[in-house]
Amino acid sequence: MKLNTFGILIRAYARLFCMQIGLLGKTNVGKSTFFSAATQTTAQIGNYPFTTIEPNMGIAYVKTDCACKHFAISHIHPMCVNGTRYIAIKLIDVAGLVPGAHEGKGLGNKFLDDARTSEVLIHVVDASGSTDIQGQSVPAGTHDPLEDVKFVEEEFDQWMKQILQREWQKLARELESKSGKVIQAIAQRFSGLGIDEYDVEYVIHNLHLQSKKPNEWNEDDLVLFVKTLRKRTKPIIIAANKSDLCHDLSILDEFKKIHPTIACSAETELLLRKATKNGLIDYLPGEKSFKIKDGINLNPPQQKALELAEKVVSKLGGTGVQQTLDYACFDLLKLITVFPVEDETKLSNKNGEVLPDAKLLRLGATARDLAKSIHQDLAKGFLFAIDAKTKQRVGADHQLKNGDVLKIVSTLSRG
Numbered sequence: 001m002k003l004n005t006f007g008i009l010i011r012a013y014a015r016l017f018c019m020q021i022g023l024l025g026k027t028n029v030g031k032s033t034f035f036s037a038a039t040q041t042t043a044q045i046g047n048y049p050f051t052t053i054e055p056n057m058g059i060a061y062v063k064t065d066c067a068c069k070h071f072a073i074s075h076i077h078p079m080c081v082n083g084t085r086y087i088a089i090k091l092i093d094v095a096g097l098v099p100g101a102h103e104g105k106g107l108g109n110k111f112l113d114d115a116r117t118s119e120v121l122i123h124v125v126d127a128s129g130s131t132d133i134q135g136q137s138v139p140a141g142t143h144d145p146l147e148d149v150k151f152v153e154e155e156f157d158q159w160m161k162q163i164l165q166r167e168w169q170k171l172a173r174e175l176e177s178k179s180g181k182v183i184q185a186i187a188q189r190f191s192g193l194g195i196d197e198y199d200v201e202y203v204i205h206n207l208h209l210q211s212k213k214p215n216e217w218n219e220d221d222l223v224l225f226v227k228t229l230r231k232r233t234k235p236i237i238i239a240a241n242k243s244d245l246c247h248d249l250s251i252l253d254e255f256k257k258i259h260p261t262i263a264c265s266a267e268t269e270l271l272l273r274k275a276t277k278n279g280l281i282d283y284l285p286g287e288k289s290f291k292i293k294d295g296i297n298l299n300p301p302q303q304k305a306l307e308l309a310e311k312v313v314s315k316l317g318g319t320g321v322q323q324t325l326d327y328a329c330f331d332l333l334k335l336i337t338v339f340p341v342e343d344e345t346k347l348s349n350k351n352g353e354v355l356p357d358a359k360l361l362r363l364g365a366t367a368r369d370l371a372k373s374i375h376q377d378l379a380k381g382f383l384f385a386i387d388a389k390t391k392q393r394v395g396a397d398h399q400l401k402n403g404d405v406l407k408i409v410s411t412l413s414r415g
């Protein structure tokens with residue numbers, strides 16, 4: 001196969017995944033280590049051929065309950081391990097975030113191009129305080145990592161404010177009245193960021209700005225509006241990395257006042273995933289412990305590294321990497337998992353594979369949304385769906401629940 005065809009195939013494959021997480025962080029905090037650990041497949045999961053799609057884009061997995069648990073059946077599926085289902089997502093390493101990026105420092109706001117398409121952001125922070133604001137190594141505890149948390153927020157807010165401010169006067173002149181049009185006009189400016197009219201309307205109403213005409217908005221209104229919109233549309237979770245180096249984890253309580261936070265040791269996760277791949281240990285990402293395989297003779301460096309990893313895992317209750325990804329999807333974005341099937345009695349597709357697919361959908365998604373996530377034509381010809389748990393027919397607007405198993409019947413599937 002020619003190289004460019006190969007590239008096109010890889011990108012097409014990546015587009016299959018609607019869910020994208022952006023990884024932020026200044027230099028030296030362990031962002032690349034987090035990215036490598038999260039996209040490193042272990043022997044048990046991940047039958048996908050490509051884990052790194054582009055240098056800064058890879059496939060990671062989030063884990064949830066497989067529907068096989070509900071039906072108390074056992075099935076063989078590469079993404080189901082003892083009833084735990086792994087679902088692929090896109091992880092993008094967002095480069096170039098430095099203080100002043102919105103003013104063109106470093107790579108300028110190139111980082112925001114990548115962050116733009118992400119639905120949720122993981123901010124990797126060096127919780128041990130051994131990396132200063134410019135990313136230089138300093139003795140542990142000498143840099144206050146809270147500064148990093150604040151500067152990232154500041155960059156985003158400033159950048160969004162710039163987008164809006166650039167055309168605010170023009171927009172205000174055009175829209176002397178009608179709040180509906182204001183919402184549309186603002187949403188249009190932010191459409192490239194995955195922000196829609198509903199988000200803008202929600203924020204405007206929450207801040208009671210609907211009664212103000214755009215020319216009556218002051219600087220404080222703009223700042224608050226942008227901040228609230230950013231929080232709603234680009235939620236952030238902090239991966240408090242290098243927590244293994246922290247003598248006490250009280251700094252995490254400070255982070256938690258700003259964003260949800262998980263103690264992490266990306267380096268330990270990378271080590272454990274590599275040791276699993278090399279057949280040394282039994283470990284599943286997200287577990288709170290691991291076991292050295294029977295009959296394995298570790299050499300002294302391996303023995304030492306795994307002893308250290310054991311201490312970290314027991315101190316932090318896991319390495320935090322998988323927990324961060326899961327939290328981003330299921331707690332922050334509140335995604336649900338739905339299992340589409342073609343035969344609701346056998347829970348299979350037409351090749352007989354049981355629970356072949358698992359889709360991540362937004363809370364409130366309908367049966368038609370599920371059809372759309374499989375194929376536009378399936379949604380267009382939607383007739384009804386069958387809930388495999390209740391055996392009931394449901395309509396296009398039926399709201400789905402986490403763990404639902406559904407057969408979609410459409411003119412396409414009948415034809």
Ligand SMILES: Nc1nc2c(ncn2[C@@H]2O[C@H](COP(=O)(O)OP(=O)(O)OP(=O)(O)O)[C@@H](O)[C@H]2O)c(=O)[nH]1
Pocket residue numbers: 025026027028029030031032033034241242243244245264265266267268
């Ligand atoms: N103790 C400890 N060290 C870590 C951890 N994660 C990464 N490191 C170390 O921190 C250093 C920087 O890690 P990188 O992953 O290269 O950091 P980065 O943020 O990607 O930095 P750039 O590539 O410069 O942007 C390396 O020496 C890693 O081994 C961790 O969880 N604990």
